[in-house]
Amino acid sequence: MINKKALLFFPLAIGCFFSAFAIKDSSDLAVDFERINRIENLSKGLYDKVHPTHCVKAGDDLKIEFENNKMPISESEFVNNARLLESEIPMQYNAEVHKLINYFGTTWQNKLKEMIVVSNYYFPIYEEIFDKYDMPLEMKYLSVIESALNPSATSKCGAAGLWQFMHATGKMFDLEVNNYVDERRNVEKSTEAACKYLKGMYRTYGDWLLVIASYNCGPGNVNKAIRKSGGKKTFWEIYPYLPKETQNYVPALMAMTYLMNFHDSYCITPSTVNSNKSRLVGVICKPEYSYDAICTTLDITAEELRSFNPELRKTVLPSTTKAFNLNLPYEKAIMFWELEDTIHQESLKVKTWKAPVTAEPIASNFKSSKTNIHKVKKGESLPSIAKKFDCKVWQLKSWNGLKSSKIYPGQKLIIKSS
Secondary structure, three states, rough: OOOOOHHHHHHHHHOOOOOOEEEOHHHOOOOOOHHHHHHHHHHOOOOOOOOOOOOOEEEEEEEOOOHHEEEEHHHHHHHHHHHHOOOOOOOOOOOHHHHHHHHHHHOOOHHHHHHHHOOOOHHHHHHHHHHHHHHOOHOOOOOOOOHHOOOOEEEEOEEOOOEEEHHHHHHHHOOEOOOOOEEEOHHHHHHHHHHHHHHHHHHOOOOOOHHHHHHHOOHHHHHHHHHHHOOOOOOOHHHHHHHHHHHHHHHHHHHHHHHHHHHHHOOOOOOOOOOOOHHHHHHEEEEOOOOOHHHHHHHOHHHHHHHOOEEEEOOOOOEEOEEEEEEEHHHHHHHHHHHHHHHHHHHHHHHOOOOEEEEOOOOOOOOOOEEEEEEOOOOHHHHHHHHOOOOHHHHHHHOOOOOOOOOOOOOOEEEOOO
């Protein structure tokens, strides 16, 4: 249950929470609303709607050019398409939403194309957690607006991760931040925290648009806007009394939701960039395991391993009395299990001369389990393998980072048992 007294101080905790969308190391992906307004003013005027068939080469991708940087979209087209989403979040068409659709579909188009690809990796993770909290699936597009789906993103005011939590806010929702780990950058844990906040705000307002507004400016500013409006309780009724950034924020979510689902209607195709992002599998590192020993044994660099685990603040594992869940590409995870004895022995050699580094315990507890490697035989399927090892198909998919039920002979699968 969310501490209501703590939430009263939420606006102070977030300070500049998502205020500029200026993302460290990925500022070109940030949503710059001032720039949107400048572009809109420059491109005002009449234009003829044309079918978006004119393409120009942009690296390995084709960028669609639209007349006067205007998307050829009508209100009826938006409404008809949005109806297909059956969204729990009201999708309203107005000048502000259209302005953001123009921006994302033209100026931000190259980044939009990247987001379509990268979302194939993150969204299945989100959706599994959303199902647990009974969250509207459209909320996943908030993290596109917040961080451009970059778990390493850091704003100028210190908000971090896919969902851009401030340090104090992360602590409120049990995200551990110390010298060695920053769980605001952990995909699963930060998504759980976002769900807890969003569901808490829904219990307060009973309106998803107000919840989205509160995620941007805090419930204090939303409550102030409600008072100034004379007690109105819908987003568009309190719209004039909200901070300017929040006035843009909710339409931005609607615009992003629309384009992420209907980009192909305007010939906007997925980017070839990041199309081969590795699927990651979690392995459990015992407290005595060494970061260097893992890198050496698995033949990966220290920075590569850290890129798979953005919550690590240094190229070292936190030394605690508890195990640590480490993400590895599927093939390296298989190697980890096969060479775990070697990793253990190499770790002991390292730690005989290197003094242990202490850090606060990681919040999560990991259950010990026995792991086997099963080589898929001809004619086997996930259901038959699940039956053989007394587990569920969804568990096999989770252990092995599988997005579908397709497997092939000779493929190695991780099998865990208590």
